[in-house]
Amino acid sequence: MRSTKIYSFPRLFLVFLMLLLIGACSTKKNTFTRRAYHNLTSHYNVYWNGMDNLRQGIKEFESGVNDNYSLVIPVYNFGDKLSAGKISQYADISIKKASKTINKHSMLFNRKEYVNWIDDAYFLIGKSYFYKQDYAMARRTFEFVIKTYNKNEIKYDAMLWLALANIQIGDFNKAEPLLDMMQSKIKQGEAPEKYETDLNLIYAQFYILQKNYASAVPYLEHSLELKPAKKIRTRCMFILGQIYQKDGDLENASLMYKAVIKRGPSFEMEFNAKINLAQCYDIKSENREFIIKKLTRMLKDDKNKELLDQIYFSLAQISLKDADTLSAVGYLKKSVSTSKNNNYQKAISALQLADIFFKIPDYTKAQAYYDSTMQFLPKDFPNYKELKKKTDILTDLVLNLQEIKAEDSLQALASMSEEKRLQIIDGIIQVVVAEEVKKRQEEEEKKNNQNLFGLNVEQQEMPGSREGRWYFYNPSTMANGFSNFVRKWGRRKLEDNWFLSDKNISTMASSETFDTTGLTSGADTSMKTSKAPGIKKSLNRKERDYYLQNIPFSKDQLAASNNKILNTYYNSGFIYAENLYDYGRAIETFETLLERYPENKFKVPTNFELYQLYLKLDNKPKSDAYKNLILTKYPETDYAKLLINPDYYKELSSKQSEASKLYEETYRAYSNQQYYMVINNADIARNNFKTDSLLMPKFDYLRGLALGKIEVVDSLAAAMYQIIKDYPKSEVRALAQNVINFLGTQRNSQGQPIVTDSTTLLSPGMKLYRYDPNSVHFYVIIVNGDRVDVNALKIKITDFNAKFYDLDNLQVNSIIFNNELQILTVNNFESAEKAMNYFINIRDSKYIFTKLETTGNYFDFVISVENYPVLYRNKDISQYIRFFEKNYPVNK
Numbered sequence: 098m099r100s101t102k103i104y105s106f107p108r109l110f111l112v113f114l115m116l117l118l119i120g121a122c123s124t125k126k127n128t129f130t131r132r133a134y135h136n137l138t139s140h141y142n143v144y145w146n147g148m149d150n151l152r153q154g155i156k157e158f159e160s161g162v163n164d165n166y167s168l169v170i171p172v173y174n175f176g177d178k179l180s181a182g183k184i185s186q187y188a189d190i191s192i193k194k195a196s197k198t199i200n201k202h203s204m205l206f207n208r209k210e211y212v213n214w215i216d217d218a219y220f221l222i223g224k225s226y227f228y229k230q231d232y233a234m235a236r237r238t239f240e241f242v243i244k245t246y247n248k249n250e251i252k253y254d255a256m257l258w259l260a261l262a263n264i265q266i267g268d269f270n271k272a273e274p275l276l277d278m279m280q281s282k283i284k285q286g287e288a289p290e291k292y293e294t295d296l297n298l299i300y301a302q303f304y305i306l307q308k309n310y311a312s313a314v315p316y317l318e319h320s321l322e323l324k325p326a327k328k329i330r331t332r333c334m335f336i337l338g339q340i341y342q343k344d345g346d347l348e349n350a351s352l353m354y355k356a357v358i359k360r361g362p363s364f365e366m367e368f369n370a371k372i373n374l375a376q377c378y379d380i381k382s383e384n385r386e387f388i389i390k391k392l393t394r395m396l397k398d399d400k401n402k403e404l405l406d407q408i409y410f411s412l413a414q415i416s417l418k419d420a421d422t423l424s425a426v427g428y429l430k431k432s433v434s435t436s437k438n439n440n441y442q443k444a445i446s447a448l449q450l451a452d453i454f455f456k457i458p459d460y461t462k463a464q465a466y467y468d469s470t471m472q473f474l475p476k477d478f479p480n481y482k483e484l485k486k487k488t489d490i491l492t493d494l495v496l497n498l499q500e501i502k503a504e505d506s507l508q509a510l511a512s513m514s515e516e517k518r519l520q521i522i523d524g525i526i527q528v529v530v531a532e533e534v535k536k537r538q539e540e541e542e543k544k545n546n547q548n549l550f551g552l553n554v555e556q557q558e559m560p561g562s563r564e565g566r567w568y569f570y571n572p573s574t575m576a577n578g579f580s581n582f583v584r585k586w587g588r589r590k591l592e593d594n595w596f597l598s599d600k601n602i603s604t605m606a607s608s609e610t611f612d613t614t615g616l617t618s619g620a621d622t623s624m625k626t627s628k629a630p631g632i633k634k635s636l637n638r639k640e641r642d643y644y645l646q647n648i649p650f651s652k653d654q655l656a657a658s659n660n661k662i663l664n665t666y667y668n669s670g671f672i673y674a675e676n677l678y679d680y681g682r683a684i685e686t687f688e689t690l691l692e693r694y695p696e697n698k699f700k701v702p703t704n705f706e707l708y709q710l711y712l713k714l715d716n717k718p719k720s721d722a723y724k725n726l727i728l729t730k731y732p733e734t735d736y737a738k739l740l741i742n743p744d745y746y747k748e749l750s751s752k753q754s755e756a757s758k759l760y761e762e763t764y765r766a767y768s769n770q771q772y773y774m775v776i777n778n779a780d781i782a783r784n785n786f787k788t789d790s791l792l793m794p795k796f797d798y799l800r801g802l803a804l805g806k807i808e809v810v811d812s813l814a815a816a817m818y819q820i821i822k823d824y825p826k827s828e829v830r831a832l833a834q835n836v837i838n839f840l841g842t843q844r845n846s847q848g849q850p851i852v853t854d855s856t857t858l859l860s861p862g863m864k865l866y867r868y869d870p871n872s873v874h875f876y877v878i879i880v881n882g883d884r885v886d887v888n889a890l891k892i893k894i895t896d897f898n899a900k901f902y903d904l905d906n907l908q909v910n911s912i913i914f915n916n917e918l919q920i921l922t923v924n925n926f927e928s929a930e931k932a933m934n935y936f937i938n939i940r941d942s943k944y945i946f947t948k949l950e951t952t953g954n955y956f957d958f959v960i961s962v963e964n965y966p967v968l969y970r971n972k973d974i975s976q977y978i979r980f981f982e983k984n985y986p987v988n989k
Contacts, residue, residue, distance in 0.1 A: 136841045147221055154187025155228065163538035166369040167441050169310055170337045172302040172317075172332065175265060181230035182901055182938030189903045190223035195221040216246040230934070236641060253288050255280065257295055264303050276300055294323040301333070310340045331360045335370060341435035347377040368404060371395070375411045378418060389415065406436035410446050425454060433469070440473035448484070455487075458679065461498070464491035491677040497665040497672070498809070504658045511648045511655070522644045529638045657695070666690040667699045670706065680710050701727065705736040713715025756786040760795060767799050792818060794829040801833070814840055865967050865976065868984040872961040876923040876939065879914055879956040879974060885949065887911055887919050892947045893925060901938060915972060922965075932959035933985055959985060 106189035162176040175181075178826055195218040211727050223238035239259035243252045256279050279296050279548040282288035297320040304313035306434065317333045324330065338353030354374040358367055377386045392415075395401050395408050413428035432446035449468035467488040474481060510518050523791065585667050673683035687710070697703075708723035708914075729770050763778040764894040779800035781787040797820055806814025819832040824830055879896075880887065891909050898907045907923050926932035936959050939945060949955050956974055958981040 109717065112148050118127050130881065147191040147198070147218075150194065150414055151225055151228070152186055152193040154184045154191075155186075158184040158228065164365070165441055166365070167445055169305060169308075169343065170331070170332070170336060171305050172298050172336065173261070175228070175230070177939055178230060178934050180883040180933070181228065182941070185229045185901045185938075186903070188229045189901075191225040191898060192222050192904060195219070195225070216249055216251045219245075220251055220258075223255065223258060229263055230265075232266045235262045249766065252291065253282070253292050257292065257299055260299055261608065263304070264299070264306055267306070269303065269307060272303055276303065294320060294325050298325065298329065298333075301336070302835050305336070310343060314340055331362045331366070334360070335362070335366055338370070338373060342373060342377055347379050351377045366399075368401070369407070372407050372411045376414045378415050385415070385419075393503060393864065403438060406432045406439055406442045406446065409435065410442065410449075411420075413446075413449070422453060426450065429453075433466075441475070444470045444478075455491075459676075460491055460677075461495055464495045465486070467491055490672060494669060494672045494677070497669045500665045501662050501669075503682065504662045508655065508658055511650055518645075518648075519641065522641050526639050526641070553946065603803070663690065663694050663697055666693075667703065670703070674706065674710060684710050684714075701736055705739075708740075756782060756792050759786075760792050763796065764797055767803060770806075772803035772806045779803075787807070794824040794827040797823070798829045799833060802836075839842055865971060866964045867961075868979045868980075869958045869961055869963065870929040872929070872963060873924075874926045874929055874959050874961050875965060876926070876932055876935050876959050877957065877965075879918050879923045881917055881954065882913070882919040883917060885919075885955070887921065890945070890949075891921060894921065894939075897939060897942055897945060898923070902935070914969070920969075925962075926959070929959065929961070933987070935959075936985075937987060944947050 099983065144614045158176065158180060158896070162174050164170045164174055169549065198218040199215055219238060219242050223235050223242065226232075226235035236259060239255040239262065242255040243259065246252055246255075256275050260272045260275040260279075263269070263275070276296065276299060279288065279292065283290060283293055283296065300316040301313040301320065302355045304310065304316070310907040314337065317337050320333050321330060321337075325333070334353050335357045338350045338357065341347070341353060342850070351374055354370040354423060356379070357370040358374070358869055362370070371391070375392050378385060378388050389412070392408055392412055396405060401408065409428045409432035413425045416422070416425035416428060429446050429450045433443060436443040444544065447466045447469040451463050451470055454460075454463035454466065459462075462811060467484065471485055471488050478484075510521070513521075601760065632645045633642050634646055637643055649655045667690060669685040670683050670690065673679045673686055684707060687707050689702055690697070691700065704723050704727055708720050708727065711717075711720035711723065714723055724740055727734070728740060731737055759782055763775055763782075765771075766778065779796040785871035786792065801813055801816025801820060804816055813838060817836045820827075820833040821830055821837075878890075880890065891911060894909050898905070898909070908925075909921060909923055911919055911921045922936070926935060936957070940957070956978065958978060960977070960981070964977070964980075968974075971977075
């Protein structure tokens with residue numbers, strides 16, 4: 098009995114403890130044991146695991162986030178949408194853990210929370226959404242914490258993170274009051290001083306993301322005084338160095354970079370600190386040789402192999418400060434050619450080269466480098482739109498200049514004897530064959546060097562040129578062929594007996610290359626002289642006919658060639674004058690035009706342009722000469738009237754304004770079904786505004802539609818046919834043709850054509866799709882069901898969703914699209930933005946797309962619920978892809 102009592106006591110104690118724990122699990126009563134239990138278990142069993150998981154995710158996330166050291170880096174780099182997608186699996190787990198903490202352990206009585214970790218759980222949810230870049234949810238969560246736990250210290254953490262969320266989405270107007278309020282509370286002693294460091298860092302972030310760098314400096318400097326953690330302290334020093342350097346304070350910038358290097362930062366930051374330190378070289382200092390020696394040593398270091406572009410760029414900056422432009426150009430070219438992974442550095446080096454050549458000016462080389470720049474320059478780069486505009490202008494100019502050279506070269510060949518012409522062509526064919534051999538030998542190297550940056554500017558093709566086009570449209574081939582010709586014949590003038598030794602001036606072509614893409618198509622290749630009998634069309638670059646077929650042998654062909662040259666001279670003159678403000682070259686171009694073609698369709702406007710250009714250059718004798726020429730020889734032209742009456746165009750513009758107002762009234766009348774008024778207004782326009790070539794087609798089009806409404810359908814058709822005849826080049830022609838096509842398909846029960854709603858006729862085609870960014874969206878991928886295992890693909894997508902979008906409850910469905918294709922949808926996303934975030938992240942999944950890439954074509958995009966049934970009925974995937982690319986730009 099005694100032994101039985103001894104063993105039964107522990108058992109009774111265990112039973113009692115179990116009953117106590119079971120009772121403590123409940124959150125219905127506010128007792129000490131229950132509070133102790135839920136505080137303990139919520140902290141260590143749930144919340145701690147969630148926080149630890151997020152810390153692990155942040156650690157992996159930060160290791161994969163790269164800074165663009167060519168710009169002032171931010172205090173905090175939270176990555177892009179792609180990197181946010183990679184942390185989402187950790188964030189989702191943390192949200193689950195925190196939510197479990199709240200649901201199972203919260204003890205709220207009389208609006209007071211008795212479990213200490215519940216507010217931390219809400220805060221953890223907010224941070225998790227923040228790192229997922231779901232800033233809307235993050236903001237709502239932080240606002241909830243501030244409002245609900247306004248007596249807890251955690252509200253200050255939430256205020257700072259709420260400000261950060263607003264900063265990240267660019268809502269600076271909401272971020273600033275929060276920061277100011279926090280600063281005020283710290284100064285007044287309401288908030289602990291420990292928040293001052295983070296506050297200053299976030300203030301700096303606030304100004305840096307607005308590119309207001311000067312305002313960020315005091316906060317960065319004060320942060321350093323408060324001695325934050327080593328990593329963020331080093332980062333602040335680097336940022337200060339960048340800002341000082343940007344402001345021209347090279348001495349303080351150098352001090353900061355030296356301090357960064359001493360602190361042993363990451364390899365990337367240390368390297369860029371050394372590069373920037375070199376760029377802080379002052380011509381007045383005595384450190385030039387030391388800096389160049391240091392950079393040269395960095396060039397030889399194998400660990401810098403992938404960073405040669407930045408080293409060469411730094412050497413270029415030193416050369417520019419020394420006013421050694423030639424050396425700077427050489428270093429910049431090396432920077433461009435050695436740049437492999439840093440597209441931003443490629444763009445910056447190419448841009449600096451472009452600016453140098455533009456100032457010379459060498460517009461051809463400038464265009465090449467501007468074009469290279471625009472391939473890699475981010476759209477948020479300062480002056481991006483201006484640079485793109487300049488690039489487009491230069492491209493237009495270069496293409497015009499190339500066309501002149503191409504046509505001159507063709508005419509030069511046409512003037513040669515057949516024997517000499519064939520000798521040159523045979524030499525060209527030898528070059529083509531040699532290029533093919535070389536191409537096969539260097540095929541692997543070429544794969545790694547597909548873009549323009551791997552080529553020397555003097556050897557690269559201009560935009561639009563491709564191998565396989567005709568010799569005279571291929572710059573490198575043209576240069577090689579011409580070199581062979583010069584070696585044999587010397588430089589010769591375009592004239593009879595060009596091959597005589599005393600004729601040493603060549604106008605055929607220079608070593609400067611050209612490109613005239615598209616001239617071969619539709620060219621008149623009929624031969625009407627005995628110089629080129631039996632020429633056939635050819636696409637083979639190793640046949641003589643390939644080169645002969647476009648040479649202007651006949652009078653008609655020569656006239657067409659001269660017309661092209663005339664147009665390009667005229668266009669080039671305007672580009673020089675109105676876009677580049679290079680009045681000297683504009684004058685040279687226009688005068689060359691008049692010299693080569695004294696009687697041409699542009700002679701009056703060309704003379705007027707020369708008058709204006711010389712007027713701008715204050716060359717009165719020349720401007721008066723062109724003015725008098727116009728007044729005496731062309732007194733009836735608008736240009737003469739403008740010279741006599743400076744207000745002539747104002748009066749003409751006023752008349753055109755009246756026509757525009759009448760057209761607006763006519764359009765409204767048609768929309769209001771006032772068809773007789775439409776016809777009447779169109780007749781008034783014909784009588785009063787016959788010279789308005791832009792609006793008359795539109796008046797006639799509305800008049801035709803109105804006739805179709807009040808008369809028989811034949812009147813409508815006849816009016817549309819008349820518009821096509823009268824205005825073959827007007828944009829209205831396509832509308833008229835659309836009406837005719839529509840009438841051909843729409844018939845009533847008696848077989849007569851019928852006309853339906855006017856909107857069908859007022860636009861070239863009905864707009865099938867409507868863009869609504871706030872609509873619910875699907876992610877769609879369309880695959881060939883015969884080549885792709887659709888079920889396996891669905892499983893892969895489901896796995897991806899479970900890993901990265903576990904909380905979003907996404908559904909994957911599939912249906913047959915047509916006989917071959919199947920369509921898979923992932924739904925639902927509450928907005929276009931969320932759908933596009935998913936689109937960007939899933940595109941990065943090799944698990945899903947690697948096999949698709951090798952199996953066959955696929956299409957993927959996002960689509961709204963309203964547009965999805967339209968696509969399914971229409972079946973025109975390419976049409977929707979165009980709509981998608983226009984309205985849903987991919988911005989990582």
